Amino acid sequence: MKQANNFKMDIYFHSQKQSSLYNRVKKLLISYDWSDCSFIVNDKEFKAHKLILGISSPVFEAMFYGPLSASHKVVITDINPCTFQLLLNYIYTDKVDVTSIEEAYDLLYAAKKYLLDDLASICCDYVLSNMSIDNVITVLNYPDYIQVASLVTSARKLFCQYAKYLFQEHINEISLVCLHLILESNEINISELKLIRHVFEWTKYYCEQNNIPNDLSSRRDVLISNGLFCLLRFKTLCLNELNLIINDEKNLLLSDEEVVILRATLSNKKLQKTICKLNNNYAKRGLLQIKWDLCHRAPIRSECPITINHQNCNVQSRFKSNRSILIHCLQVESQMSPFDNIYRSPNNEYCEHLRISIVCESDNSIIKNFTYKQAVDYDSTIQIEFPDSLLIKKDTWYTIKFHWPVCSYDKYLYGVQSRDLYYCNNNIVFEFRDIATTSVGSFLKGLKFCM
Structure with a gap:
């Protein structure tokens, strides 16, 4: 028992000493005491210590202690000052605070x-854990x-x-790099027809952004010279x-190309080798499965039922997300069983009939x-x-409107509860607002989404 206690004490004092050591080294970074080298990064000077840099990086070791050691002042032109400061922070403290994908890539380069x-592993972990629909193009x-x-x-x-x-x-x-990576994929959740159309459309933006004439010949040349045209699988089209x-x-196809593809499609034979720009791949691209997660609003307390009749036949809920997501399912309450249900429906079933509209509040459009x-x-x-998955843009409020086409004599009751206004899981945060009707309860229980 005594040995175990001594072991715990040793770990405690070791961690305290290590923390104290990092604090002392960090003080050197802030105060510049005993600095013996400096870096000029975009006209900004950073003072540092050769020994600390040398024991942290073999490049700095060779720079200051190798046979071709540099002078005390080093000029750096390929790293910005903010990134270089993060680099020094990591070297001196073994910690770094990355706040964006762009910052992570700048630091990854350094x-x-x-x-x-x-440090490279830290940057990669940050990118992987923060990658989403909003920034995946930036990454690629x-x-x-x-x-x-x-x-x-x-x-x-x-x-x-x-x-x-x-x-x-x-x-x-x-970008060109991004599109090339996508067209090399054998699995993608879009038809080849739509993919080809998007690629043809993309050439227009590429030419505009690179000051290239926006004509048929130039747009075709962008695809052919960069190896994109041959990645389009025309032979898989019906x-x-x-x-x-x-x-x-x-359309960017020439007439002779159209004829060759048409003949190959009709005869189900391989494309003529004379037109080498065309892809001879007969394999259709596969589809990727999407994993749907459940956003369940935690119940807080029971409330009076929502009454639906000819005077009140609408219920609304608002929500937004801190990330762009897809949703494909809403979870709502069903009707409360009527008192005489034992005589009316032995299977405990009824026909739910309602109309759902989702409105983007930024432009008041029905999406x-x-x-x-x-x-x-x-x-x-x-x-x-x-019927189709719905794209929800980040930091934008949406209103879900539920409407019942009731007659004058209809009356339905829905048992509801007050539910949490926030849902947090990993990097996703939902915020909800329930618009009160005959009850302060939440008709919307949750939704299924993917990032």
Whole structure:
């Protein structure tokens, strides 16, 4: 027992000494006491200590103590001052505070340059844990020399899962590097027809951003010279899809290419090798599964039931998220079982009939509008699935409107509870507001989403 206590005390004093040592080294960084070297980064001077830098990085060791050691003043042109300050903070304190994807990549470049593997791992972990629909294009836009294979793999999979929405909303932000990575994928949640159309449309933005003439020849040259044209799988298109591309105003195919693809489609034979720009791949791209998470609003207390009749046939809930997400299902309360239900419905079922509209409050536009009509159980949770997944933009309020087409004699009761106004899980935060009607309870119990 005594030995165990001594061991715990040794760990305690070791941690205290280590913390004290870091505090003393940190003081050197702040005070510049005994500094013997300096760095000029974009006209800003940083003073440091050769010994501390040398024992932290083999690059600094060679710089100050190797046979080709540099002078006391080092000029750095490829790192910005903020990133260099973060680099010094890590070297002196073994800690770093990264606040954005862009900052993580800037620091990752510096970590690679000075062979600081642990710092590079910290940057990669930050990018992986904070990657989302909002920044996945930013991740894929970084050039190869700064990338890490695990980051590219994760980002490409995320993009391909939500390709439909990313092409629709952010096509002008996609770089040449990013698009090449996407077209190399064998699995993507978008049809080849829509993918080809988006790629043809993308050339227009690329030409505008790079001051290239926005004509047919230039746009084709962008695809062919950069190895993108040959990644489009025209042979997997059916005849109707091919005709849609040919008749599209954004079509970039030449007439001889259209004829060759059309003949190959009709005869189901491989494309002629004479047109080497066309892809001879017959394999269709597969689809990626999307994992849906449940946002369940925790109940707080029971409230009076919501009464639905001809005077009150609408219920509304508001919500927003700190990240852009997809939702495909709402969870709401079902009707309370009527007192005479034992005589009316032996299966404890009724037909729920309501209309759902989702309004984006930023521009007051209706982004989803559909009818739900199904047999459900009394006193249960109804899963209202959307015909198509819905994109919810970050930090934007949305209103969900529920409407019952009731007659003058109809009257329904829905048992509800007051529910939590916030849901937090890892990096996702939802905020809810219930618009009071005949009850202060929450009709919306939760929703299914993915990031």
